[in-house]
Amino acid sequence: MSKIGVLTSGGDAPGMNVAIRAVVKTANYYQLDVMGIQYGYQGLIEGKIQRLTSSKVEDIADKGGTILKTSRSSEFMLETGRKKAIKVLKKFDINFLVVIGGEGSLKGAEKLHELGIKVIGIPGTIDNDLAYTDYSIGFDTTLNTVLECIGKIKDTDFSHDKTTIVEVMGRYCGDLALYSALAGGGEIISTPERKLDFETICSKLHLRISSGKHDNLVIITERMFDLQELQRYIEEKLNISVRTTVLGFIQRGGKPSAFDRVLASKMGIAAVELLIKGHSVQTIGIKENKIIHKELKNVNAEIIDKQDKYRLLERLLH
Numbered sequence: 102m103s104k105i106g107v108l109t110s111g112g113d114a115p116g117m118n119v120a121i122r123a124v125v126k127t128a129n130y131y132q133l134d135v136m137g138i139q140y141g142y143q144g145l146i147e148g149k150i151q152r153l154t155s156s157k158v159e160d161i162a163d164k165g166g167t168i169l170k171t172s173r174s175s176e177f178m179l180e181t182g183r184k185k186a187i188k189v190l191k192k193f194d195i196n197f198l199v200v201i202g203g204e205g206s207l208k209g210a211e212k213l214h215e216l217g218i219k220v221i222g223i224p225g226t227i228d229n230d231l232a233y234t235d236y237s238i239g240f241d242t243t244l245n246t247v248l249e250c251i252g253k254i255k256d257t258d259f260s261h262d263k264t265t266i267v268e269v270m271g272r273y274c275g276d277l278a279l280y281s282a283l284a285g286g287g288e289i290i291s292t293p294e295r296k297l298d299f300e301t302i303c304s305k306l307h308l309r310i311s312s313g314k315h316d317n318l319v320i321i322t323e324r325m326f327d328l329q330e331l332q333r334y335i336e337e338k339l340n341i342s343v344r345t346t347v348l349g350f351i352q353r354g355g356k357p358s359a360f361d362r363v364l365a366s367k368m369g370i371a372a373v374e375l376l377i378k379g380h381s382v383q384t385i386g387i388k389e390n391k392i393i394h395k396e397l398k399n400v401n402a403e404i405i406d407k408q409d410k411y412r413l414l415e416r417l418l419h
């Protein structure tokens with residue numbers, strides 16, 4: 102077996118470093134060398150590759166971000182870019198590749214397989230937008246960060262009888278908002294899966310205010326509304342003052358949670374062991390608490406209607 106390459110791609114996610122560590126440690130356990138590819142697919146095209154030794158990954162488990170750095174590469178979207186990437190992989194004698202990233206990154210991995218490289222994907226994205234797996238690495242940490250921020254905002258909402266709109270990330274997936282609300286972090290939520298219009302948000306707020314609840318937190322998934330417009334609409338309609346907080350990049354960094362660390366370790370080990378067994382074009386996941394693998398072609402950032410969870414929310418938010 103030649104060397105194993107590993108890269109992180111797309112948005113950084115807490116726990117990516119733990120996955121890198123697990124890949125290196127497991128490969129070394131089986132007497133295989135690992136090459137670390139920097140800056141995702143763009144770094145691969147540019148040959149930014151160095152040997153990753155065990156000592157380089159020894160103390161990275163509690164660090165957010167990715168020691169390999171990451172990027173979004175438009176050049177890799179083109180076949181010419183991918184052919185350049187293949188040439189580089191051959192030059193460095195890398196026939197096996199572990200890709201840690203979200204939906205786009207995993208789609209990219211599938212394309213490299215078509216060009217003759219054995220690839221295994223590991224889901225690393227805070228968005229949790231991959232339908233084939235219950236969790237992606239980074240989601241749990243980000244959820245905890247969101248809840249911590251929301252808790253602070255709620256203290257002020259309570260003290261001042263205020264209404265706040267909080268925008269969380271997720272691209273086109275409402276999981277960060279949904280799980281935050283399930284964890285008691287918000288009273289009204291609007292997600293791509295369950296979109297509320299301005300009027301409905303106002304009538305829910307009105308109901309709460311009329312029943313004497315003057316502090317209200319509305320969680321909205323990014324990219325759904327013009328938040329300034331929503332804020333103005335609520336202010337005019339209900340004659341209250343509203344604040345809007347966009348959590349932004351605060352959500353992506355930080356120490357990975359214990360859950361993400363254990364998940365990333367399990368996934369990193371599984372990825373290398375699959376490669377060793379001769380598998381390719383697979384991606385690792387977790388379903389009902391079991392590590393699984395699926396063909397990369399099953400990867401889609403589709404909107405799944407998590408009806409069971411929204412049903413629970415109805416019991417909580419009224």
Ligand SMILES: Nc1ncnc2c1ncn2[C@@H]1O[C@H](COP(=O)(O)OP(=O)(O)O)[C@@H](O)[C@H]1O
Nearest residue numbers: 111112142173174177202203204205206208209
């Ligand atoms: N359909 C695709 N084919 C080939 N490469 C892709 C494809 N989609 C995305 N990629 C590569 O993966 C990178 C990361 O994808 P992106 O969707 O931005 O983030 P993530 O993987 O975190 O969801 C892109 O910048 C691009 O280089």
Ligand SMILES: O=P(O)(O)OC[C@H]1O[C@](O)(COP(=O)(O)O)[C@@H](O)[C@@H]1O
Nearest residue numbers: 111112203225226227228270271272
């Ligand atoms: O950092 P950028 O390029 O502005 O992208 C923002 C997007 O990245 C994310 O933080 C993470 O998305 P990915 O994991 O798919 O890269 C999304 O929640 C957000 O929409």
Ligand SMILES: [Mg+2]
Nearest residue numbers: 203204205226
């Ligand atoms: Mg993504």
